[in-house]
Amino acid sequence: MESEIFRVLADPTRRAVFERLASGEMSVGALKKGFDISQPAISQHLAQLRKAGLVAERREGRNTFYAANPAALDPLLAWIDRYRNFWPDRIERLKTVLKEMDQ
């Protein structure tokens, strides 16, 4: 999941879309105004951002609004989380190595 977030935000346009949505909820039409790409292209990026949990969608009648999901964003924490179980596991192995050393 974390690496999915990294992959999705690695695209500069997608990252820009996400950053734009971080300033507030908006429709695809409103969002498109800031970008020099087609609406289908924007929708593609939104679909990827949604799949990664970075953007949330809200329907109101015929309109759909998109907003950044700030909880999903913390690349540093996402990265280091991958080591949260790694080190305790390695410490257990270190204990075994220490017991077997010099024998």
Add this chain to the structure above:
Amino acid sequence: MSESKHRKEDEESRSIAFECDLPEPPDKVWRALTTPEFVSEWLLPTDLVPEAGEKFAFRDSPETEIECEVLSVEPQRSISFGWRDAEARRNRLNSTVTFEIAGTDRGGTHLRIVHEVRYEAQAVTAIATIPRVTATAANDNLMQLRLAA
């Protein structure tokens, strides 16, 4: 285990830390932490040379390596090295691993491992464009989720 975050205007990092008491004396633990044969056994296969400035690697899969460089060594006390795995290289992150040891009054060793990650200097500008409020909210939400979990 503890967790901390630091925020300054243009500097940001995350760290995790682990501590444990070992029955073996510090000199033996030091050897286990800095001799490539032993480190390869408990951590990951490596060609570590425990001298400041030395570049080395840990093999974390058949295809990829964690690129490392010894940043500082204080014999019998601490060793610190840069740790860049494939994900860090892709995302322009730098992390640092530090092993610290101290003798205990029972003749054993207290070990502390700190792993800290931050953005590469040139990546900071891009991150800074994300509205500060959002980034702060993200942290708070994640911290709360973690507490609830």
